[in-house]
Amino acid sequence: MSYVLWVILAIAIIFVVRSVKIVPQQHAWVVERLGKYHTTLTPGATLLFPFIDRIAYKHSLKEIPLDVPSQVCITRDNTQLQVDGILYFQVTDPMRASYGSSNYLIAVTQLAQTSLRSVIGKLELDKTFEERDIINAQVVQAIDEAALNWGVKVLRYEIKDLTPPKEILHAMQSQITAEREKRALIAASEGRRQEQINIATGEREAFIARSEGEKQSIINKAQGEAGSITAVAEATASAIERIAAAIRQPGGAEAVQLKVAEKAVEAYSKVAADATTTLIVPSNMTEVSALITSAMKMVQSQKA
Numbered sequence: 001m002s003y004v005l006w007v008i009l010a011i012a013i014i015f016v017v018r019s020v021k022i023v024p025q026q027h028a029w030v031v032e033r034l035g036k037y038h039t040t041l042t043p044g045a046t047l048l049f050p051f052i053d054r055i056a057y058k059h060s061l062k063e064i065p066l067d068v069p070s071q072v073c074i075t076r077d078n079t080q081l082q083v084d085g086i087l088y089f090q091v092t093d094p095m096r097a098s099y100g101s102s103n104y105l106i107a108v109t110q111l112a113q114t115s116l117r118s119v120i121g122k123l124e125l126d127k128t129f130e131e132r133d134i135i136n137a138q139v140v141q142a143i144d145e146a147a148l149n150w151g152v153k154v155l156r157y158e159i160k161d162l163t164p165p166k167e168i169l170h171a172m173q174s175q176i177t178a179e180r181e182k183r184a185l186i187a188a189s190e191g192r193r194q195e196q197i198n199i200a201t202g203e204r205e206a207f208i209a210r211s212e213g214e215k216q217s218i219i220n221k222a223q224g225e226a227g228s229i230t231a232v233a234e235a236t237a238s239a240i241e242r243i244a245a246a247i248r249q250p251g252g253a254e255a256v257q258l259k260v261a262e263k264a265v266e267a268y269s270k271v272a273a274d275a276t277t278t279l280i281v282p283s284n285m286t287e288v289s290a291l292i293t294s295a296m297k298m299v300q301s302q303k304a
Contacts, residue, residue, distance in 0.1 A: 018050035028094040030057040040094050057098040059091045063155060066105065068112045070161075073120040075128060081120065082163040085139075087112050088155040089147070096151030104150040108143065112157065115142035125164065132159055 022045050023029050029041040033053050041055075048054075070084035089108060091097045101107045119138045120128055128135065136157045144154040163169075 015050050019047050021046050021048055021055065026061045028059045028061055028091070029055050030059070030094050030098045032056040037095060037099065057094065059094045059097055061091055061094075063088055063090050066109060066112075068109055068116075068157075071113050071117070073117045075120055075123055075125045077124045079125045079168055080165055081125070081128060082161075083116060083120065083159060084161055085112070085116065085157055085159045087143070087157050090153050090155060091151060092153045093151030096149065098151075100150040104147075104152050107150060108147060108152060108154070111143050111146055112139060115139045118142070125168070128162060132162075135159060 021029070021041060023041045023043045025043045027043060031038045031041060031048065031053050033049070037056075038053060066087045066089060068085045068087050070082055073081045073083050075081060087108065097104055116135070116139050119135050119142070123131065123135070136159060139157045140154050143157070147154050
């Protein structure tokens with residue numbers, strides 16, 4: 001009797017174990033009943049019919065990174081590139097992921113490779129390095145359209161590495177070196193050009209400053225000479241005015257004659273004192289004598 005109880009208890013435990021299923025978070029289990037799709041279990045505890053229902057597929061709903069194997073792609077200008085990348089996707093429909101493809105991982109990987117070759121084949125070599133974002137977006141778009149039937153949503157694709165052949169890589173490095181040398185030469189020539197411009201500008205400004213200084217010096221000198229001439233002229237005019245005023249006074253004319261006579265006598269005496277000088281007496285000595293006589297009379301009258 002006890003043996004039968006143990007058998008019944010064992011069968012009950014088996015029924016309970018096969019009936020109660022606990023689905024983890026972010027997972028989905030596909031249930032088949034008698035070999036046909038029945039339902040999809042969500043996270044939590046669920047009861048199944050033993051020996052009738054069975055868990056056919058288990059899927060993770062988390063984002064899955066998938067390494068796409070490296071492959072050789074040919075660009076539009078017939079250059080070979082070694083390209084590898086990584087694909088991120090997520091199962092969105094567990095039922096389609098179970099029955100839409102025999103192996104959606106292999107299907108997504110192969111489709112990523114073929115799409116990548118197609119996209120790179122439309123670009124030239126230089127564009128493949130400059131437009132990685134465009135390549136990634138086009139690969140995701142191409143894969144996502146086909147992956148909908150597999151219950152998979154492609155989130156993004158990233159190129160990890162683009163490796164051209166050694167010859168192309170060497171040529172690219174040479175081109176980069178030449179471009180840098182070209183930029184260095186241009187920068188040096190621009191520096192020399194700017195230096196010459198600065199020197200010419202400095203010389204022009206210095207010449208302008210010197211010419212302005214010389215101009216101001218000439219103006220100042222002319223103004224000084226004009227002031228000097230004006231002062232001399234004013235002094236001369238004042239002296240003439242005073243002499244004219246003195247001449248108009250009584251005895252002024254006689255004083256002038258006396259002064260002239262003194263100057264004449266002084267001049268003749270100096271000439272006569274020089275032994276090496278020949279003295280030529282003018283024919284109108286009578287006028288000189290008369291001048292001296294009148295001067296002597298004026299002196300005597302002043303003494304009287």
